[in-house]
Amino acid sequence: MLASRIRAQRAYRGSFALDFLGSLLVGLTEFAEVWVVFHNVDVLGGLDFHAILLLFGLSNLAFSLADMVVGHVDTLPTYVRAGTLDAFYLRPQPVLAQLMTSELQLRRLARTGVAVVSLVAGLAYNDISWGLDTVLLLVVAIGCGAAIFAGLFVCAASLQFFLINGAEFTNAFTYGGSYAASQPTSIFPGPLKLVFGYLVPVAFTAYLPTLAILDLPGPAGLPGWLAWCTPLAALWVWAVALTMWRWGTRHYQGGGG
Amino acid sequence: MRSGLQTYGRLFVAGYRRQATYRLAMVAGLCTNVVFGFIRAAILFAAIDSAGGTLAGYTAGSISAYVWLSQGLIGAIQLNGLAEIGDRVRTGDVAIDFTRPLDIQTWHLAEDLGRAAYTFLPRGLPSVLVGALTFGLVMPTTVLPYALGLISIAIGVAISFYCRYAVNICGFWLLDTRGVRTLYMVASTFLAGLYVPVALFPSWLHTLAYATPFPSILQTPVDVISGKTVGLEAVALVAMQLGWLAATCLLGRALTNAGRRKLVVQGG
Numbered sequence: 338m339l340a341s342r343i344r345a346q347r348a349y350r351g352s353f354a355l356d357f358l359g360s361l362l363v364g365l366t367e368f369a370e371v372w373v374v375f376h377n378v379d380v381l382g383g384l385d386f387h388a389i390l391l392l393f394g395l396s397n398l399a400f401s402l403a404d405m406v407v408g409h410v411d412t413l414p415t416y417v418r419a420g421t422l423d424a425f426y427l428r429p430q431p432v433l434a435q436l437m438t439s440e441l442q443l444r445r446l447a448r449t450g451v452a453v454v455s456l457v458a459g460l461a462y463n464d465i466s467w468g469l470d471t472v473l474l475l476v477v478a479i480g481c482g483a484a485i486f487a488g489l490f491v492c493a494a495s496l497q498f499f500l501i502n503g504a505e506f507t508n509a510f511t512y513g514g515s516y517a518a519s520q521p522t523s524i525f526p527g528p529l530k531l532v533f534g535y536l537v538p539v540a541f542t543a544y545l546p547t548l549a550i551l552d553l554p555g556p557a558g559l560p561g562w563l564a565w566c567t568p569l570a571a572l573w574v575w576a577v578a579l580t581m582w583r584w585g586t587r588h589y590q591g592g593g594g
Numbered sequence: 595m596r597s598g599l600q601t602y603g604r605l606f607v608a609g610y611r612r613q614a615t616y617r618l619a620m621v622a623g624l625c626t627n628v629v630f631g632f633i634r635a636a637i638l639f640a641a642i643d644s645a646g647g648t649l650a651g652y653t654a655g656s657i658s659a660y661v662w663l664s665q666g667l668i669g670a671i672q673l674n675g676l677a678e679i680g681d682r683v684r685t686g687d688v689a690i691d692f693t694r695p696l697d698i699q700t701w702h703l704a705e706d707l708g709r710a711a712y713t714f715l716p717r718g719l720p721s722v723l724v725g726a727l728t729f730g731l732v733m734p735t736t737v738l739p740y741a742l743g744l745i746s747i748a749i750g751v752a753i754s755f756y757c758r759y760a761v762n763i764c765g766f767w768l769l770d771t772r773g774v775r776t777l778y779m780v781a782s783t784f785l786a787g788l789y790v791p792v793a794l795f796p797s798w799l800h801t802l803a804y805a806t807p808f809p810s811i812l813q814t815p816v817d818v819i820s821g822k823t824v825g826l827e828a829v830a831l832v833a834m835q836l837g838w839l840a841a842t843c844l845l846g847r848a849l850t851n852a853g854r855r856k857l858v859v860q861g862g
Binding site: 352355356358359362363366369370373374376377378379380381382504505506508509510512513516517520521523524525526529 | 619622623625626628629630632633636638639640641644645649650770772773776777780781783784789790794795796799
């Protein structure tokens, strides 16, 4: 099913190119925002521009990977409203798995590209003591970071079973989470630090790994070594996501779906 | 003439009423405004802190005002490149619109202004209130900034409409305006000063921004009403807005006439 979707996207070369360009521009403007801030100051939240390159790269790579694979789950409201979700139940795979594999958005590779460039630059320009643990940390950060964002997408999709036209509510914590993830969590006032550190734990996708890789101390409540607990953060998000998904599907079926 | 004005007045009210039915979307929009406002405010506060208390003429209080006012205005100015005329052109219904006795551009403007006016109560003011209660912000204590600011906001909304109108009218020539609209959305949001204040841009980017109508859509109204620019400087900025208002309006009209001719030639 995936292969056919990829073929279909490449067949419409013209519109694919435009979509790709659009995604690329979005990625570049998000970077431009960081760059403009650093045109004015040298340090933000305890991190300098080179450290921010690493942070931006990690968060955006994790988010764009998740978005590419799972982002399509946000079409759930369309199916629910049209009543066509029932067709998914007839197939032998779980509904969630079907929604996830129904589309692989190649155009989002543009943002992945921007993220990778930023990440590589961040790794090159910083004074990093490379070792096996650094590499392992990178892999864990990117993999679990993507898992965290993917879980947030599923949470957002689950809420669509309860909210009509509620997609914009969930944008607040999926895209908001991504935006927050690209900043040093240290800039947030106390309550927000707790929110982005532990509740919607996007600090684990980039800020904490950056602290750990660069051997920097963190602010109170978010020490650098917590980066190694990123898998726990991912598990927490997915536990919530799958529970909400189950509530959502039960609610849908209860309504005569 | 008087009945024309009355009709546009009714269209304004119609636009307002229609937007009023999207109550849930307004609340959702407010939630997003608030979350993004928190993050933006945190970033810029940290920047001001790093810079030692002032940055490009902003202090913590005034930059907070900028953040929350711009978040509040997002609903009204609608930088996403969408305009109803786009659908009308795509489906061909615009041919019917041309037969009506009203000027097509002005009538859509009236509706859009009504739509924008509705967003102030559920999205605009609450955003500023949340900002005031959480991060705190500094607003002017005299009447003039508010009076001039409201005029500036209205002009900004109109410029945004004329820009979106022009972008969507290109549907007469482009099969799918999605690419142009995405490009518009990205360029306009950044250059209007929604990500970072235009005052923070490097000088070459600052010049580039002011060579477009975008800062006049958001940055100028926010600067005027927050009191960042006062007196003659503020009046000059509003005058520049009026210039862009005329330019974008005329661009739209030129494109409409060209498109209309194309329609006639194609036997529409």
